[in-house]
Amino acid sequence: MRAAQGYSKLSLILLAYVAFIALGMPDGLFGVAWPSMRANFSIPLDSLGLLLTAAVTGYLISSFLSGVLIARLGVGNVLAVSCTLTGAALVGYSLVPAWWMVVLLGVMAGLGAGAVDAGLNTYAAAHFHEGLMQWLHASYGLGMTLGPIIMTLALTSLHSWRAGYRAVSAFQIALAICFVLTLPLWNQKNNPARSNEPKRLTDYKTPLGETLHQPRVWLSTLLFFMYVGAEVSLGTWTYSLLIESRGIDPAAAGLWVGSYWATYTIGRVIAGLFAKRVGVNRLVQGSLVGALLGAALLVWEPFDLANLLAVALMGFSIAPIFPALISGTSQRVGAPFAANTIGMQMTASSLGAAAVPSLLGVLARQLSLEVIPTCLVALFLGLFGLYLLFTT
Secondary structure, three states, X not given: OHHHHHHHHHHHHHHHHHHHHHHHHHHHHHHHHHHHHHHHHOOOHHHHHHHHHHHHHHHHHHXXXXXXXXXXXXXXXXXXXXXXXXXXXXXXXXXXXXXXHHHHHHHHHHHHHHHHHHHHHHHHHHHOOHHHHXXXXXXXXXXXXXXXXXXXXXXXXXXXXXXXXXXXXXHHHHHHHHHHHOHHHHOOOOXXXXXXXXXXXXXXXXXXHHHHOOHHHHHHXXXXXXXXXXXXXXXXXXXXXXXXXXXXXXXXXHHHHHHHHHHHHHHHHHHHHHHHHHOHHHHXXXXXXXXXXXXXXXXXXXXXXXXXXXXXXXXXXXXOHHHHHHHOHHHHHOHHHHHHHHXXXXXXXXXXXXXXXXXXXXXXXXXXXXXXXXXXXXXHHHHHHHXXXXXX
C-alpha cells in the first residue's frame, strides 16, 4: 500500500515538473518567432503589445479565480482543461490567417497558462516540501530554454514559425491527456476523520470574498508584486545600464547579463537541496540580504568587474525567493485562505512584472539609467521590511 502511494506521489511530482517545463516553452517561443510572425501578417513592430496585453489579460483572470476553480472542480480538472486551452490556442496560432485572430487566441492562451501556473503552485504548496518547490520552478527555466531551441529548429529546418507552435501545442495536449488519466490522484482528498494526515490547502473551499477581507492576504500579495517587479526590472534594464550608462562593451555586457540567468538557475537547484533544512523564513531573509548587497554593489561600482559580481550575486540570491514565498503562503495568511491567496499572488506577479519595469523606465528616461540600481536597493529594502511583518 505504501509502495503504491509512493509511486503515485512520484508520478505526480514528475508530471508537475513536466508541466512547468511546458509552461515555460511558449514564453521562450515568442521572442524567436516574432520577426517571422510580423512579416507573415504584415503588421508593424509595436503590434507585439496587443498580443502581450491579450495574454496577460487572460492570465490575470484565470490566476485570480484559480482558488475558486480549484474548490469547485478540483486541481486535476483545472489542470487538464487549462492545458487543453493552451494547446488549442497554440495550434490556433499556426492555423489562423489574420492577426486579430491571433490576438483573440492570446486571451485563451493566457487563461490556460494562468490557471496551470496558479493551480500547480497551489498543489505544490499543499503537497511538496520546500526543496521540491525550488526544483519545480527551476523546471520552468528549462522550458524557457527549450522554447527558443524548438522555434529555431522550426525556422531553420522547416522555414516555418507555425511548425514550432504546432510542436509545442502537441506537447501541451499530450500533457492534458496525462492530467485526465491521473485525475483520481490529483483530486484525491484527505479524510482527517479517518487518518492522521492534516487537511491540505486544496481541501479548503473558502469563499473568495472572505479571503479578500483578510489584510494579511493583501500584504502577501504586495510581496509578490514588489518581488517580481524587482526580478523582471533587473533582467530587463541591466544590459541597458551597462552599455549606455557605464560604457561596458556590448559583448561583455551580454555575457554579464547572462550570468544573472545562469546564477539564477544554479541558485534554485542548490536551494532545493537545503530549503527544507533551512526553512522558508531564513531562506527568504538570507536571499533578500544577498540581493540587497548585490544591488548596493551595483550602485557603488568601485571597479568595472563589480558590475559582473553584483549581477551574479543578485541572480544567485533572488533565485529561491519566489518558490519559497509560495511555500510559505499558508504560514503568512492561514491555511484556509492559502489557495485563494496563491491565485491572487500570481495575479500580482503578472502586474508587477509589467508595472515596475515600466515605471523604472520612465524614471530612467526622466533622470538617468543610474536610477535603476538605486531603485533596486529601495525595492529589496521594502521587501525585507514587509517580510519582517510576517515573522515578528
